[in-house]
Amino acid sequence: MLNWEDIFATRSSRMKASEIRELLKLLDRPDIISFAGGIPDPALFPDQEFKKAYADIFSGSAVNAALQYSVSEGYKPLREWLAGEMGKLGIGCTADNVFIVSGSQQGLDYLGKLFLSPGDTALVTWPTYLGALQAFNAYEPAYDQLTLNGNRTPDSYRKVAQEAGGRVKFAYLSVDFANPTGETVDRAGREKLLDLAEELDVAVIEDAAYQSLRYDGEAIPPILALEMARKGGNINATRTIYCGSFSKTLAPGLRVGYIVANADIIRKLVLMKQAADLHSSTINQMAIALVAERGFEAQVKKIKAAYSKRRDAMLEALGKYMPEGVRWTRPEGGMFIWVTLPDGFDGADLLAKAIERKKVAFVPGKAFHADGSGANTFRISFSCADEKTIDEGISRLGALVREEMAA
Template identity: 80%
Template sequence: MLNWENMFATRSSRMRASEIRELLKLLDQPDIISFAGGIPDPALFPDKEFQAAYADIFNSAAVSSALQYSVSEGYKPLREWLVKQMAALDIPCELDNVFIVSGSQQGLDYLGKLFLSPKDTALVTWPTYLGALQAFNAYEPSYDQLTPNGNRTPDSYRATAAQTGGKVKFAYLSADFSNPTGETVDRAGREKVLELAEELDIAVIEDAAYQSLRYDGEPIPPILALEIAKKGHIDNTRTIYCGSFSKTLAPGLRVGFVVANAPVIRKLVLMKQAADLHSSTINQMAITQVAERGFDAQVAKIKAAYSHRRDAMLTALAKHMPAGITWTKPEGGMFIWITLPKGMDGAALLAKSIETAKVAFVPGRAFFADGSGENTIRVSFSCANDVMIEEGIGRLGKLIAKEIGG
């Protein structure tokens, strides 16, 4: 028999199946109440708007362009719309600063490829987005803990990176309603990340996938906006802003974007030319039409729905969780992070929950680059109604209470 392991590149050993992707299969089981997948509710998709957009494309002369090869940078009208959107976030930029990718996940993969050599260090929060770890892992990095409001010195990061045989290359974080915790980095924390990046001379990758989903509290300027305010122009900045239409319009179209200084964008364009030439043109055209006709209305609709579900889950947690259990209280996004008593294992709890309580969630360990966090779990409210939330959290609370009591 062929020994494929001997043929694969060494980086393939760092590739792992996504626990979340596997858990999404549970959504098809009618007896499981799932809080596992942090995915948008399909009932809220602007499907009629997309139906009209695709019909317009196919019924016009633009269909030939929609079905043809296109430029790697992305569909120009979509990039022009994004320039206006960025300006509204205090991120003034030009067309050359905007690059379209096939979902922001592709952007993370490209950035890992661009910056990481084997043994280099990526700074990530503990916990962090699992998909980012999967994207970066292929490039064989080491990880160190990024603490936006902590007291780690630049020299300590340099020393740790040197011990593993490489250099610190970037800091990655989701500053707004992060996946998995739902927490937001305050302005002081964002400024500290920028200060650290300046002293280490590294990039900052700002994952803004949930930036539009704020339900209450005061908006905080994106890290890139803070840096532009200090340096005067986006081409003088080190922050790379990754955005997506997956959480607002439709994830299945796989349209995301990167906003950054022009030299970084030019390198990313070369990567796209080598990888897949360009993102789907017809999908970019449809996204453009739907966004131009009603992006703000769509965002308002989903924010109303998700904020109600968040409130329902927070109420249910307060009602059903036993003493000693804590959880985050996010101002937006799709997630709540639950911390169990020390010694309790989230993965073991999931196995029992699926078997007895019929409730699914994501064990927290997968989100930690060092494999810690075994006593944490992530629950998502985005696809759950009031009845599911009350019943599911009630069952989960009883199970946890039973496990605590032995």
């Protein structure tokens, strides 16, 4: 028989199943309280607004364009709307600096393909977004830990990259309410990252998937905005690549994300799009544009009100039920809280016991670490559970941790 492993590309060995995608299957089990999936609450989707948007598209002359092939850059009215929104964040740009992708996950895949040759180094935080590691892994990079506390010098990054057989190509991080930790990089940290990127002469990939979901605290300018301020407001002189998405605000199922960057980067990404899938769904882009133009701010206000209450409920429950020695983050927005257990705990082992004995699910933290560390950590999400369910689920989880500590 044909041995497929002998003819697969070497990169295929680095393609691993997502622990999160597998855990999402538990959402179909009514007996499980799941804090695993970092997904939006479908009850908060603007379904009626989308129903009207699609009806408007099909009832007018735009339907022909909606069902036809389109340009690889993306639907121009949507790119123009996004350019206007970027301006509100201090990122002055035009539609030519905006590129539409089939979800920001596709954007990460394209950027990995664009920058990484086998043996090159990607700088990521420990932990980092699992989907980014999956996207980059196919291009056979090495990883080095990105730290912004002053303990690493540019030369140390260069040395590690050279030893791995390549050079540093980019730094990737989520700066606002990051997946998985919920933490936010302060302004000083963002400025330090820009200094490091300039010294190393590498790109910065700014994952802004949760940027709109701030519940309290002062907003911090995106890294791209800070760099533009350094470069006289000229986006075409910047090295930061801003990745955004409508998945957390409007609807993930439509798979509409975007990249905002200098024109040189956009042109390369367009070539990739042409080779990969020609363009993202035209009709979905048109629907997103209509819904965004008619009520994006109102939709964001609605989901922030709901998620902030759930965040507060989870933080209160953790304080009430978790034993001494357990630590967790206190996010100002987003969908996640990161829990650190005492040394010696294993999140994967705890998950198996939590599902079997307590009917509660979460995501073990090891998968978010490029070096395989973080076994004593896990991620919980508050986005899809009401306050009563959160209290019950954290109560069960806290009881399990107590039992394990006493064993």
